[in-house]
Amino acid sequence: DAMVIQNPRYQVTQFGKPVTLSCSQTLNHNVMYWYQQKSSQAPKLLFHYYDKDFNNEADTPDNFQSRRPNTSFCFLDIRSPGLGDAAMYLCATGAKGARPFFGQGTRLTVV
C-alpha cells in the first residue's frame, strides 16, 4: 500500500492560474518535504515542515507557498504559475533523523 500519496499524478494549469498540489501520508511522520525537480536535474528542496514548524529554503520563490493542516496532509500552492514552474513536484515524509519516503510525484505542465 502506498504510504505517501500525491494527487494528482499529472496536473495541467494555465499560466498565472493558481494551482494546488496535495500530499498525504499514512506513516505519521513529523517531517514533510516538498521538492521541485526539472528535467535532468536533481530534486531541489523548496521547504519542509517539522510538525507545524515551517522551514523555507532561502532561494524558494515567494510564488510557492505551503500548508500543513494536520500531520497527514501537506499542500503546495503555486500562486501564479509561470512556464518555468513546469516540473515534477515530489513530496516526501520522514521521522526525525530518518530518511525520507517519497511519493510518486505530480508532474505539472503550465500552458
Next chain:
Amino acid sequence: GQSLEQPSEVTAVEGAIVQINCTYQTSGFYGLSWYQQHDGGAPTFLSYNGLDGLEETGRFSSFLSRSDSYGYLLLQELQMKDSASYFCAVRDQGQNFVFGPGTRLSVLP
C-alpha cells in the same frame, strides 16, 4: 549550507562493476543516503551510511568516510535495468534533506 558533488555521467557494460563517488560539505552531518531514479519515476531509496565503513545490500554497496567527507555507491553485476540516475543525499542539523546533482548511469549490452 550544503554542497554535494558527483560525476555527471558514468557508462559501463552489463556484468561490470561501477563506482559512483560523492563528496559533500554540510553544516552538521547526519548520514549519507543513496537514491535511484528512473526516468519519469520518483527517487527510490538504495542505501544509507550513518557511520564510517561499508554497507552491503545485495548487488549494491555504499561506503562512507566522514573524515574525508566522501562516500561512494558500488554497483556490481550491472544489469540493463540499472540504467538510471543515482543521487547521493545528506541530512543536516536542520532536518534539511538535500540531494547531490546526480550521476546518470548508462549500462550497455
